[in-house]
Amino acid sequence: MTIHMKDVSKRYTLPKGKELLVLEGIDLEIRHGDFVIILGQSGCGKSTLLNLLAGFQFPSTGNILINNKPICGPDPSIAFLFQRPSLLPWLTVEENVAFGCKIRGDTHKLAYRVTQFIEMVGLSGFEKVHPPKLSVGMAYRVSLARALIGHPQIFLLDEPLVSLDTFMRNRLQEELINIWLSEYFTAIFVTHDIDEAVLLGTKVVVLGGRPSRIRGIFDIQLPYPRKPTDESFFHTRTSLLKELKASFIENHFI
Amino acid sequence: MKSLMKYCVKYSKDIEISKEKTMTYQIGYAACGTALLILIWFLGGSYLFSQPGYEQFNGFLPIPTLKALFKLIVDIGFWSSVYASIKRVTLGIMIAFVLGLPFGLLTGFYKRLNLLTHTSVQFLRMISPISWMPIALLVFDSFESAICFLITIATIWPIILTIANGVSRVNVQWIKMAQNQGANDFQLLLFIILPASIPYILNSLRLAVGIAWIILVPAEFLGISSGLGYIINDARDTMEYDRLMAIVIAIGIIGFILDGVIQLVQLSLNWIWIEWD
Ligand SMILES: Nc1ncnc2c1ncn2[C@@H]1O[C@H](COP(=O)(O)OP(=O)(O)OP(=O)(O)O)[C@@H](O)[C@H]1O
Ligand SMILES: [Mg+2]
Numbered sequence: 420m421t422i423h424m425k426d427v428s429k430r431y432t433l434p435k436g437k438e439l440l441v442l443e444g445i446d447l448e449i450r451h452g453d454f455v456i457i458l459g460q461s462g463c464g465k466s467t468l469l470n471l472l473a474g475f476q477f478p479s480t481g482n483i484l485i486n487n488k489p490i491c492g493p494d495p496s497i498a499f500l501f502q503r504p505s506l507l508p509w510l511t512v513e514e515n516v517a518f519g520c521k522i523r524g525d526t527h528k529l530a531y532r533v534t535q536f537i538e539m540v541g542l543s544g545f546e547k548v549h550p551p552k553l554s555v556g557m558a559y560r561v562s563l564a565r566a567l568i569g570h571p572q573i574f575l576l577d578e579p580l581v582s583l584d585t586f587m588r589n590r591l592q593e594e595l596i597n598i599w600l601s602e603y604f605t606a607i608f609v610t611h612d613i614d615e616a617v618l619l620g621t622k623v624v625v626l627g628g629r630p631s632r633i634r635g636i637f638d639i640q641l642p643y644p645r646k647p648t649d650e651s652f653f654h655t656r657t658s659l660l661k662e663l664k665a666s667f668i669e670n671h672f673i
Numbered sequence: 674m675k676s677l678m679k680y681c682v683k684y685s686k687d688i689e690i691s692k693e694k695t696m697t698y699q700i701g702y703a704a705c706g707t708a709l710l711i712l713i714w715f716l717g718g719s720y721l722f723s724q725p726g727y728e729q730f731n732g733f734l735p736i737p738t739l740k741a742l743f744k745l746i747v748d749i750g751f752w753s754s755v756y757a758s759i760k761r762v763t764l765g766i767m768i769a770f771v772l773g774l775p776f777g778l779l780t781g782f783y784k785r786l787n788l789l790t791h792t793s794v795q796f797l798r799m800i801s802p803i804s805w806m807p808i809a810l811l812v813f814d815s816f817e818s819a820i821c822f823l824i825t826i827a828t829i830w831p832i833i834l835t836i837a838n839g840v841s842r843v844n845v846q847w848i849k850m851a852q853n854q855g856a857n858d859f860q861l862l863l864f865i866i867l868p869a870s871i872p873y874i875l876n877s878l879r880l881a882v883g884i885a886w887i888i889l890v891p892a893e894f895l896g897i898s899s900g901l902g903y904i905i906n907d908a909r910d911t912m913e914y915d916r917l918m919a920i921v922i923a924i925g926i927i928g929f930i931l932d933g934v935i936q937l938v939q940l941s942l943n944w945i946w947i948e949w950d
Binding site for chain 2: 473492495497503
């Protein structure tokens with residue numbers, strides 16, 4: 420699925436008739452299978468951009484086309500992974516994973532698929548456990564399985580790993596890449612961490628300014644698996660940092 | 674559903690173990706408080722009823738009352754009144770709940786429906802249920818249904834408002850997640866909103882029981898020939914003041930127990946699910 424964003428802007432209406440222009444003039448084209456990183460400071464409208472793509476909100480001007488069709492609301496083919504795992508605590512792990520499929524009536528071989536996905540995220544043996552008994556990392560894996568079991572075409576991730584410790588984050592980053600390589604979806608991943616961007620993305624989109632615009636789009640052509648200790652990783656990171664700096668100064672934005 | 678039950682039971686155990694230690698403390702303090710209340714009753718009553726002209730009301734003092742209370746406990750007439758009263762309360766609350774639950778869920782969920790109905794609900798809520806009594810007596814043939822109507826109309830508003838409030842507090846991410854997974858509004862209500870609001874639903878029932886129990890006695894004053902309100906009136910007419918006071922105390926005790934039962938159910942559920950995500 421290709422995504423076209425054409426001159427998209429998003430304006431929030433605040434109390435007392437004020438308005439807040441968050442995004443402006445966003446032009447972006449994403450090919451199927453890309454791993455796009457949205458990089459930007461806190462409050463620059465990254466979540467807003469994802470919400471537009473997920474159909475939770477609609478652009479104030481411009482339009483977003485997915486396979487040349489405008490988005491008209493949330494759609495299971497566009498999965499969303501939230502900043503927090505947001506599992507349903509009254510359901511077990513396997514019921515949480517199966518939740519969306521049951522809702523959609525997609526129950527063909529469901530039990531088998533659930534087992535498969537729970538295995539994929541490394542939680543075999545925890546099928547009957549309720550979420551409050553899981554660690555944060557495990558809860559993430561469950562929400563990952565829940566988002567992916569419907570084989571989405573586009574996978575939106577809103578700073579999904581920020582609340583994890585370094586070890587857990589590294590492992591989940593690795594696993595995410597492995598899943599992406601095997602499932603072949605388009606990933607759009609929001610972060611404010613440059614290392615994470617270089618580690619995961621094929622394409623980095625930098626947002627910035629008030630209102631936010633796209634300040635630069637960088638391709639990263641490193642092969643996977645990437646290792647932060649590799650020299651090539653280091654070079655790419657350095658050149659990305661330089662380019663970032665350049666484009667920010669050019670735009671009078673720091 | 675099965676996992677919901679399992680989940681409740683599992684976590685209730687955790688909660689009980691951690692509270693075990695403070696349990697004796699709590700009971701100790703509660704006992705002291707009760708003793709204090711009885712002491713105040715005794716002193717205040719003794720002073721009041723030793724005034725000239727008030728001697729005949731000696732029956733209101735603790736000791737005659739306690740004696741009468743023991744007599745009540747073995748009195749089958751008393752228990753059949755309790756049964757009649759509890760039956761009315763249960764039926765009234767059940768009707769209020771069956772109507773109020775969907776209404777509360779829907780008004781909490783659809784902001785526009787809430788805007789549309791909010792003023793009316795607030796207005797109706799402020800009408801004393803007892804003031805419906807003459808109308809109820811005109812409309813319904815039997816006292817029984819009139820009282821049931823009164824209890825329903827007294828309890829339906831807090832049920833609606835508490836549940837609607839609970840719905841508006843349901844974790845937004847759960848709702849977004851379900852929408853993202855393709856849930857329609859009906860599925861959202863059934864699979865997310867309803868289970869997530871269970872703590873609030875129980876709370877609304879607890880409120881309803883409290884109100885119904887208060888409304889019941891005045892409602893039963895109005896001519897019916899069974900129930901706790903009736904036997905209070907009866908005791909007054911026959912000037913059995915010790916029995917009268919004993920019934921008053923018994924009403925308090927039964928209400929306390931009813932409230933306690935719901936509280937136990939609430940405790941056995943796990944509250945983490947409001948904050949946890
Ligand atoms: N529903 C809303 N109504 C009004 N203003 C909003 C709304 N959502 C976001 N905003 C504002 O829009 C701006 C961008 O918010 P957004 O959440 O998209 O930023 P973000 O880049 O995701 O930030 P963070 O890194 O903190 O998650 C912020 O100033 C925020 O206050
Ligand atoms: Mg955000």
